[in-house]
Amino acid sequence: MRVLSTVKFTALRMLRSYIVLLLLLVVPIILLTVFSFILSGAVPESGVPYINETSMTQVLVFQLFGGSIVMSLIYNDLFTENKIRMYALPFNQTMYAFSIMMCGALFSTLLGALLMVYSQFVLGVMWQNWLWMIYIISLMAVLSIIVCLIFTFSVKNFKIAERLSEVYGIGFVVLAGLFFPMPENGFFDFLGSYGNPLTLSMGAIRDMGESNIGDAWFQANILLGAIIILFVVMLILGRRKIG
Amino acid sequence: MMIASMQGVVKRYGSQLVLDYIDLDIQEGEIIGLLGPNGAGKTTLIQTLTGITAFERGKVELFGQTENPFSNQNKEKIGLVTQEITVFEELTAKENLQFFAGVYGLKGEEKKKRVAEALEFVGLADKGGKMPTKFSGGMKRRLNIACALTHRPKLLIMDEPTVGIDPQSRNYILEAVKKLRDSGTTILYTTHYMEEVQSIATRVVIMDQGQIIKEGTVNELIQTVQHEEKVKMDVTDPESVPIHSLEKIAGVKKVIVSGSQITVISAVHSGNLDRIISIVKEYAGVLGIQADKPNLEDVFLTLTGKHLRDKGGE
Numbered sequence: 001m002r003v004l005s006t007v008k009f010t011a012l013r014m015l016r017s018y019i020v021l022l023l024l025l026v027v028p029i030i031l032l033t034v035f036s037f038i039l040s041g042a043v044p045e046s047g048v049p050y051i052n053e054t055s056m057t058q059v060l061v062f063q064l065f066g067g068s069i070v071m072s073l074i075y076n077d078l079f080t081e082n083k084i085r086m087y088a089l090p091f092n093q094t095m096y097a098f099s100i101m102m103c104g105a106l107f108s109t110l111l112g113a114l115l116m117v118y119s120q121f122v123l124g125v126m127w128q129n130w131l132w133m134i135y136i137i138s139l140m141a142v143l144s145i146i147v148c149l150i151f152t153f154s155v156k157n158f159k160i161a162e163r164l165s166e167v168y169g170i171g172f173v174v175l176a177g178l179f180f181p182m183p184e185n186g187f188f189d190f191l192g193s194y195g196n197p198l199t200l201s202m203g204a205i206r207d208m209g210e211s212n213i214g215d216a217w218f219q220a221n222i223l224l225g226a227i228i229i230l231f232v233v234m235l236i237l238g239r240r241k242i243g
Numbered sequence: 244m245m246i247a248s249m250q251g252v253v254k255r256y257g258s259q260l261v262l263d264y265i266d267l268d269i270q271e272g273e274i275i276g277l278l279g280p281n282g283a284g285k286t287t288l289i290q291t292l293t294g295i296t297a298f299e300r301g302k303v304e305l306f307g308q309t310e311n312p313f314s315n316q317n318k319e320k321i322g323l324v325t326q327e328i329t330v331f332e333e334l335t336a337k338e339n340l341q342f343f344a345g346v347y348g349l350k351g352e353e354k355k356k357r358v359a360e361a362l363e364f365v366g367l368a369d370k371g372g373k374m375p376t377k378f379s380g381g382m383k384r385r386l387n388i389a390c391a392l393t394h395r396p397k398l399l400i401m402d403e404p405t406v407g408i409d410p411q412s413r414n415y416i417l418e419a420v421k422k423l424r425d426s427g428t429t430i431l432y433t434t435h436y437m438e439e440v441q442s443i444a445t446r447v448v449i450m451d452q453g454q455i456i457k458e459g460t461v462n463e464l465i466q467t468v469q470h471e472e473k474v475k476m477d478v479t480d481p482e483s484v485p486i487h488s489l490e491k492i493a494g495v496k497k498v499i500v501s502g503s504q505i506t507v508i509s510a511v512h513s514g515n516l517d518r519i520i521s522i523v524k525e526y527a528g529v530l531g532i533q534a535d536k537p538n539l540e541d542v543f544l545t546l547t548g549k550h551l552r553d554k555g556g557e
């Protein structure tokens with residue numbers, strides 16, 4: 001498996017994508033810090049400080065944008081002039097793309113985990129179930145990557161794919177009602193609950209924290225199901241473009 | 244030994260015929276200069292030969308294999324230097340080479356050694372830790388070449404490796420190609436700089452509009468268009484030179500006087516240069532002499548009616 005020898009370099013490329021690090025790590029750290037000052041000591045009736053809920057939301061919101069680095073690397077290596085060199089190499093290009101995906105999922109999860117570490121040890125946020133939180137973050141990371149790749153494989157112009165990925169991220173934040181309340185009707189209710197990866201992941205974490213284990217798994221499994229279905233769609237679209 | 248062969252290869256992009264029944268054999272140790280203007284089909288030929296682009300009709304043989312010529316086993320024996328600079332900007336020069344060395348199956352000490360050798364070979368030994376973004380265009384080109392060398396390919400394909408770089412880097416690259424030739428590497432070198440081909444190629448293949456229109460050594464190709472020789476002389480007093488005396492010299496076809504310049508056109512290999520000069524010197528002072536012989540540019544012009552490069556454009 002010669003593709004394995006490339007993983008280290010894919011990881012290095014991701015770690016040196018300073019714009020991505022700025023947007024997916026530095027910006028949320030700044031936002032979390034600002035919110036922690038604003039919400040300092042504010043505790044609702046439930047007894048869980050506001051900053052806990054805000055931190056969870058922040059960590060998950062930024063996972064919606066985690067797929068951008070993967071789409072950018074795959075596009076750069078397999079769809080631009082680099083394609084010629086990559087296709088002349090003695091390895092499987094599909095597996096190479098897959099390795100970038102895996103790296104990207106780990107990278108996004110790592111960034112999410114770093115935000116958790118920062119918020120717990122610097123801002124005092126208490127994460128109740130680290131493993132569950134990381135599982136949900138990884139589901140969000142994989143989903144974002146798959147969605148971004150579907151966009152990359154579906155449109156001819158990469159700029160359009162990039163814009164669509166932004167619409168995916170911002171769109172679900174808006175539909176989750178985090179910016180302003182959404183109209184109350186069946187359509188928006190669905191996209192603000194089971195039809196929205198952000199609300200699903202937030203619900204899964206909240207329910208696990210409240211020991212509603214069945215509900216937590218149910219919501220996580222909806223995310224997993226969406227990942228499986230979209231993965232198949234991505235494979236079908238990707239096979240036409242790669243390999 | 245035959246390294247690669249294309250027989251009757253046809254490739255179309257839509258309705259446009261890009262490779263028109265291409266027949267090409269590459270023998271071990273050869274440096275083939277593939278000449279042609281932009282859009283001649285050079286890059287498509289390379290992509291077809293390396294299995295990057297599928298072809299419609301014909302047969303490609305690589306290292307004796309016709310059944311599955313583009314297997315990973317065969318790809319390991321090929322190095323491709325792309326026309327565009329295709330190095331990873333986020334990795335250092337050394338890491339770039341390690342990436343490609345790893346894909347070619349090199350490991351451990353051997354990999355370290357080959358990476359160091361490749362950096363040394365292209366003159367970037369002291370720049371291994373630097374990012375390509377800090378490199379000049381010429382240095383990037385050299386790194387681009389090094390990426391195709393770590394695995395010591397049997398067949399090195401270089402697609403216009405000197406486009407858009409300074410003369411110093413260009414000379415460096417040409418010297419490197421000569422060293423590779425001396426070490427026995429078979430090279431397919433595409434360019435539209437005829438002077439590069441003249442200095443390195445053992446055989447020249449000329450392409451135009453998807454067809455191979457001529458092939459042979461540089462001398463063989465030149466001889467096909469060499470019908471006459473021209474001697475141009477700048478003289479102090481052209482009026483005093485007896486033109487009829489020049490016209491009587493064996494082999495001379497025509498004498499033209501234009502301003503201070505006398506042009507004598509003779510049959511090829513007539514060997515009358517000394518005689519022409521001595522007659523002119525009797526009557527006038529000779530300020531300069533220029534003897535024109537055809538070069539590859541003339542060959543190309545004769546064969547296709549086009550220049551290899553757009554004049555004035557680089």
